[in-house]
Amino acid sequence: MKKLLACVLAGALMTVSVQAQQVQPIDGIAVVVDEDVILQSELDRAVANIRAQYAQSSQQLPPENVLERQVAERLVLLKLQVARARDTGVRVSDQEVDQTVAAIAAQNGATVEQLSGQLASQGTSLSEFRDSIRDELLVQRLRQRFAQTQVSVTEAEVDAALESQQAAGGQYRLAHILVGVPEAATPEQIQTAQSKIEGVKSLIDRGEMDFAAAAARYSDSPNALDGGDLGWRSAGEIPSAFAQLVRNMQPGEISDPIRGPSGFQLLQVVDVRDPAEATEGGMVTQYQASHILIRVDDTTSADEAKARADTLHARLQGGAEFAALAAEHSQDPSSSARGGDLGWFTRDQFGPDFGGQVAALSDGEVSAPFRTQAGWHIVRRTGTRQSDAGTDNLRAQARESIGQRKLEDEWDRFLREMRGEAFVDFRGEGEQPGAATETPADND
Template identity: 35%
Template sequence: MKSTKKLTKHLRPLLLSTLLLGGAVHAEVRPLDRVVAIVDNDVIMQSQLDQRLHEVEQTISKRGAQLPPREQLNAQVMERLILENIQLQMGERAGIRIGDEELSQAMSTIAQRNGLTLEQFKAALARDGLSFDDAREQVRREMIISRVRQRVVADRIQISDHEVQNFLASDLGKLQLSEEFRLANITIPLPDGASPEKIQAAERDVLEIYRQLRAGTDFAQLAIARSAGETALEGGEIGWRKAAQLPPPFDGLVSRLSVGGVTEPVRTPGGYIIIKLLEKRGGSAHQVRDEVHVRHILIKPSEIRSEAEVRALVERIYERIQNGEDFAELAKSFSEDPGSALNGGDLNWIDPNALVPEFREMMANTPAGQLSRPFKTPFGWHVLEVLGRRATDSSTQIREQQALNMLRNRKYDEELQSWLRQIRDEAYVETKL
């Protein structure tokens, strides 16, 4: 999909075409792209809207869902494009850029996640009537938007140790390793300070949606047509969540739902929400991990020290340790690992998975209490000594990290929705449909 362009860039070709037509009245008249919305200092073109509508229709059809009326779908897609445009302008002002190499890597990753080579991915897009260049541009936009959100939204979220401990002591915290839920939602928004008439209108809308759901209407279809949530065009699906990641009262409601069930409409500060449970799964953290107590000496090649000289030096250090010299003193004198040299090369107890493969493999093959032969990693040449091995019950650390992640995700979701409403309200938007 073509990126949005400045309004002045579209005026020149329009003026030029007017002059040409004025001098050649019998020339063939071709339809021109047109502006369908002005968003702050940028525009959205009809071609962009048409392209995104096509992509959304393809996605909905693949899921086997029924397309909503064109007018409703058009409004939903336009609103999504407006929000994207606002965030892209913020990214441009912040100097956020996605280079070609990084973008190519992202496209390759997407292909791999779908079990395809890059060429197969291009062919699959073509079969759906989508060009690879358009898909690549959309991914670039999404990457920029993601970074804008990380800078603005994620940076606002602070979680204290006190909050983590309180969460772990709560009933939800104690159950945080239990079940996980795949959810979808339908949101009927309410602006801050909504009038009684608007509140009543929103209540009527959500009750009608709930009635249709109870009568068997497809949830995804209603989400696409009626929801104001950010994931409306994905059928309202918000992915996997633990109960603890959901704001009250949804944390308790979802836990009591059966798969396929929906909650009754719930009034929240942002509007009315209905949640559907699509799937659930049990989960428990692996709480015991192997750790190794290891120390090492690192020598790095440099402009004044060749690879051969580095290896020769490490060999001499190895021989000196073998001859009885103190490992820690030699590490303090020679090691070029600033994080461990002053501690005699000691890395303390460490998870092998945190180390590069070459170091991890040599460490695994060295018995406790013994010295390794000199070996090479991407950092340089090493000699290591394994001081001990243990299996550590890391339940406390895992629980605390999971609690931290859940609290952060919960605050992020709430902050994101509030921030999106804020930037939409503050933006100048003029639609021309």
């Protein structure tokens, strides 16, 4: 829950600045995004928020036009994701927004009324903050739905990842700096990109800038303002072209420039750990179950999905075979081919709502239809066992890591396609945000 609230709050602050009172709102359109717009005041508040985050190290930020480009692109993607979420039937109720706002206030040691006063003193209304929270929840649910429909992890992939971890002996937390090269780049464009990445490496080597600051200032990657952080990866989850290089690097070490499919990169090994360090021993309860899922989406309303689930439940009560109905009707592609079989899992592996329903059943019992964010489920619990947490946590960690890597790859591709298909018109005066650039030589 804390991680979820942190993600929601961080996203909301992209459009609701903690220093909004220092920005003079401008009545004008900064960017047109399909049928929506980003106001200049929105962009200014988002830029001000980034500057507030870097208040103690403002010299690490790129020049104003480059920073504005990065922030504008983030806002464009946010608008596109919110629109896609709404178009595909994703909804967030007022009650859910109220609960999230209350939780954020509580985490900051305040009541909602006190939070409202703090926002007002900073030039932001509670209504604007609520709208930002709603947008971030919509995007999170869109991403969750995307993961459920587009990403699956097989047991064979988990086995292979664990074997790779044992052979490699560790997991790596990585960061990168990317200098992009366009498709069909000219020799001059390639040389310019190579010169830039070499200049960035030189700045870091001379101690003039640390890696995270250089990523924020010079990287073309979407995670530039996050210091280029790529998270934890096992050796099997690192592209083969880089895997041997990473295995030979020490924590804190930075690679020489590497040419990849997207351009030139610098890789940093931030830290290394033994996978066992992230697990805890002891025994845990595991459940074996099968399910039938009817999704709620742009073609199926919540009421329609429930009606279909109720019909299937009635057929089960009448003696229909669970596996046959799951194979024919379940909309979970990762389990329907196996008659809905989910294998063995811990209570929270598929989320607390789903796990709570499974835990309440007896072995052999079939649930009534129930709702989660994925849609309407019917579950049949088939077994229970006690298992060693260390081994299970290793497998769960490997499964989550593989799923996250797949999700990142597919989600990035999805965002690029959505951005490429969108009509985006920058209306700002002077150089458009999309055209801004910087090289290390600009600051020498």
